[in-house]
Amino acid sequence: MLNIQSYVSLKPYNTFGIDAIARYWVTISHENDLYTLLHLTEFIETTKLIIGGGSNILLCQNFDGLVIKMNIQGIDLIREDDSHVYIKAGAGVNWHELVQFCVHNGYAGMENLSLIPGTVGAAPMQNIGAYGVELEQVFESLTAVHIASGEKRTFTHADCAFGYRESVFKRELKGQYVITDVTFQLDKHPTFHTRYGAIQETLTEMGVSESNLSIKAISEAVIRIRQSKLPDPAQIGNAGSFFKNPEISKVQFEALQTQYPALPGYPIGDDVVKVPAGWLIEQAGWKGYRSGGAGVHAKQSLVLVNYGNATGDEILHLAKQVQDSVKDKFGVVISPEVNVI
Numbered sequence: 001m002l003n004i005q006s007y008v009s010l011k012p013y014n015t016f017g018i019d020a021i022a023r024y025w026v027t028i029s030h031e032n033d034l035y036t037l038l039h040l041t042e043f044i045e046t047t048k049l050i051i052g053g054g055s056n057i058l059l060c061q062n063f064d065g066l067v068i069k070m071n072i073q074g075i076d077l078i079r080e081d082d083s084h085v086y087i088k089a090g091a092g093v094n095w096h097e098l099v100q101f102c103v104h105n106g107y108a109g110m111e112n113l114s115l116i117p118g119t120v121g122a123a124p125m126q127n128i129g130a131y132g133v134e135l136e137q138v139f140e141s142l143t144a145v146h147i148a149s150g151e152k153r154t155f156t157h158a159d160c161a162f163g164y165r166e167s168v169f170k171r172e173l174k175g176q177y178v179i180t181d182v183t184f185q186l187d188k189h190p191t192f193h194t195r196y197g198a199i200q201e202t203l204t205e206m207g208v209s210e211s212n213l214s215i216k217a218i219s220e221a222v223i224r225i226r227q228s229k230l231p232d233p234a235q236i237g238n239a240g241s242f243f244k245n246p247e248i249s250k251v252q253f254e255a256l257q258t259q260y261p262a263l264p265g266y267p268i269g270d271d272v273v274k275v276p277a278g279w280l281i282e283q284a285g286w287k288g289y290r291s292g293g294a295g296v297h298a299k300q301s302l303v304l305v306n307y308g309n310a311t312g313d314e315i316l317h318l319a320k321q322v323q324d325s326v327k328d329k330f331g332v333v334i335s336p337e338v339n340v341i
């Protein structure tokens with residue numbers, strides 16, 4: 001049953017906790033309701049915004065259209081062979097709930113992606129990633145519905161054109177499809193990814209060594225690290241990393257490194273180096289900065305926070321100041337990872 005509501009506050013539905021109003025609002029819990037909705041003549045022309053957990057959006061104004069909150073549930077094992085299991089999850093499934101389901105059942109591959117806020121349907125949009133693993137490494141396919149025609153389509157890995165925090169759904173097909181479910185390929189025999197950042201150190205602190213290493217232990221280590229650095233949106237509004245880590249030329253990187261020898265960098269291919277925006281922002285003096293309700297998180301400068309009553313515009317203004325100062329100091333352009341609406 002479709003229940004289309006008017007003038008709904010979006011404050012509980014975005015992790016930044018911004019108080020913007022949706023002209024129309026509907027929750028979709030079944031695929032059939034989506035088809036019904038997309039065929040309603042009175043909404044065909046209406047601008048639509050699809051949201052999952054609202055953990056990657058910054059609302060800078062009221063939304064004068066229809067917000068569609070995807071809430072399709074269900075986690076099912078649909079196929080398995082000697083080495084893999086294939087798990088299909090509804091777009092509205094909470095991401096971490098899916099990770100826990102997999103870890104609990106011994107299905108390996110997602111454990112490094114523990115505790116990322118958001119939903120399954122939003123995860124492929126920006127190819128979520130953390131601690132050395134990206135969604136695309138466990139992705140098999142997804143189902144999406146074309147908003148204009150109501151037609152259903154399966155997207156393979158290649159169709160999604162994944163990149164660093166990128167996919168076809170953020171580029172060529174932006175705003176055109178609603179993802180309804182995603183199928184993941186998990187390993188029965190784990191390959192452990194423990195080399196990123198503090199994972200190994202945290203495992204050692206937990207008393208885990210090579211002999212008792214497990215996907216459960218990695219998941220717990222990642223949860224510990226995230227909880228120690230990243231603000232809990234239930235306590236302080238935020239959308240995780242506000243910016244992407246910029247990729248610069250090797251020549252520019254080497255020039256910067258002569259000036260700033262501590263500048264970290266991760267080579268991508270022969271001529272490109274990815275540098276942590278958090279480092280640049282911290283060096284530009286923003287770590288822990290606060291102006292009114294908007295701020296830069298004190299433990300991770302890549303995260304902008306809403307201390308309570310900030311508007312989307314205040315956060316955006318701070319983001320622009322940060323971008324300008326990083327550009328002035330280092331000559332590097334950092335761009336938002338968060339979807340500004």
Ligand code: EPU
Pocket residue numbers: 129130131132197230239240241242243244245264276277278279280282287299300301302337
């Ligand atoms: N750093 C600083 N100062 C800071 C933040 C980071 O100097 O304030 C330095 C760290 O010391 C380290 C480097 O930057 O040398 C990398 O830091 P970290 O491992 O915390 O990762 P990140 O590059 O800042 C990325 C993702 C995060 C993800 C972590 C861990 C992006 C945009 N962000 O952050 O993703 O959790 O790696 O894999 O790629 C998210 O997307 O919302 C998110 C939180």
